[in-house]
Amino acid sequence: MKPILDGKVALGISGGVDSAICCNLLKAAGYEVFGFYCIMSDSHLANVPKVRKTAEELSISIDIADVRNEFKNNVIIPFAESYSRGFTPNPCVLCNEKVKFKSLSEYSEQISADYIATGHYARVINDNGYFIATARDSSKDQSYMLYRLSQQVLSRLILPLGEYLKSEVTEMARLSNLSNASDPESQDICFIDINDHAEFINSIGYYGVKGNFVDSDGRILGEHKGIEHYTVGQRRGLGVSSDKRLYVSKISGSNVVLSEIEDLPVSEVKLTDTIINPFHKFSGNNHYRAKTRYSKNFYGCRPKLRDNELTIYFDDKPVAAPGQSAVIYWGDVVVAGGIIK
Template sequence: MASDIISTGSSFSTFEKLEKILVGLSGGVDSSVCIQILKDQGFDVSAAVIRFSPAHDAAVEAARKVAAQLNVFCYEIDAAEAFEQAVVQPFCESYCKGETPNPCVVCNPLVKFRLLAEKADELGIRLIATGHYARVEEQDDGSYRVAVPESAARDQSYMLYRLDQDILSRLVLPLGEFEKQDIRDTARELGLASADAPDSQEICFIPEGGYADFIRARGLESPAGHFIGPDGQDLGPHKGIAHYTIGQRKGLNIALGQPVFVKAIQPDGNILLGWAGEEFYRAVTLRDVATPTGKPLEDGEYLAKIRSAASPAPCLAKNQPDGSVALVFPTPVRAPAPGQSAVLYRAGCVEGGGFIDSILP
């Protein structure tokens, strides 16, 4: 299996062999095998591990161990201050407003890829790479897009939708053509320490205690309030809005004779409930819309993912006078959540996306 993977070169035909490349190394299996693939394709590989916070010290040590096994030099990038300001604090503030943020889509352009590119520039290295399951495709006009990988089950293109041309034009994503199990099998054959490392958790800086405890430990309190039933009835207090997400059914401890779900979370602290089965919506509006080229998003038909694990759904996008973008879904989508991103695709390529600001029935 290892020989099958490392002999594949179709993704790298546009790059000169023996060119230097800097790989973002997390210490996990994906970025580890990414390094080996690039080495066997003839690249001069160095690695860099990013220390986002003291909670990442174990990952930094794991990355150094893997780098030693692979015989590549590993630089360390201190991102603690940038990560706190650009990712952690906005995440906490968003949750306290009743939103459901995804910090990865913010971290990637503002911290992870920016600092990796800056380190590469410092070292005189043009190319950068990571172990994300996605691809980069050059378009007819010479611009670049993030594209979906061969493995739909591992698609991470959603997380990369805010990357711009400065990053995409120098980015190599070797794992876009492979299945996760192939990568893990290859790591085992190579005897890498990361071979059986668990998959990374969704939000890397949240400990086992959960969102609410993390936010409280930082001196923030999510607003308290009451559950408001489907018919407008006050159903009593809840534990604080950071404990709940849009679309949630379990853990509400509400008995009304039939299941209910979290329909809306209001900044003043009240949580509006709806009857299960009614959590489907035909339209959302997006704020802070980004496109790969920096140009305004084109009006028209797209496939949209309203969360990272959602299936793409057909929609019609239309720019609004206030700068937002409205998405209308011919078939309603389940539980779009303010704060999450909606990412738009055409022909398997990311064409833009933004943060869900409002939802409409």
């Protein structure tokens, strides 16, 4: 945790256990904590009473900002547009960069706070520049989601839970007698109440083209109901009869290409909308690894930067869905990332 200077922290509160324990850890370290909550969707609005109750239990003030318009324009619409064009976006990556940390930073400036903090499981390190690094609890690590944060944000960011196991946080919550100590963790996309992203996308007026399922040789296997229903690596819900286990390997125009699982991994990906930490210089002598989606394995790789285009060459081939983020690590430190073309 950062050494205390003035000790005033703007903490993003969710109403859940993690941000509540963050608050306790910050207060125990001597920081003065001010809570901040973003209403980004109707489900967040419904959560306001719980957030207020949590703030009262923590004995901190809570300020609430309605950022639904910003969230719609920067997260929901790009999410729907991407899926309707056959890509698989990660809305949490967009939200962290465009809405959540932006709003928290603006609030911190309003109250003249020295730092901002959240309950993410990751670490911030200062090594001749600020870097996001993996959490101690690898099963909860959220560094992938934070790769797009700027130096301006990282220089003021405290992530207390990066040094703790989730089991330790759960035990701290139990001992603190918090009313939310036994609440289940949220897992799904926060702005989709129904467990069907395509239905949600259609409900707000976005539709992908309909077309055919084809095999790798272009033979038609059947019709599909629209490319927004599919993503690379998907097996369930295809509705195609075959004596083989088929997966979505590619979406090309109106065609959804189906292949066996051994045809899915790729040897390289090219990235767009790339973020490279300005304090890291790529070297062929370094050993890098990458993730091609959240909560998935690391893959050894060799990043190459040519003419401002970043390509990742993999030693062990992953499955990579266009629209997802690929994030590059040097050891435990995030050094770059971008959107898979």
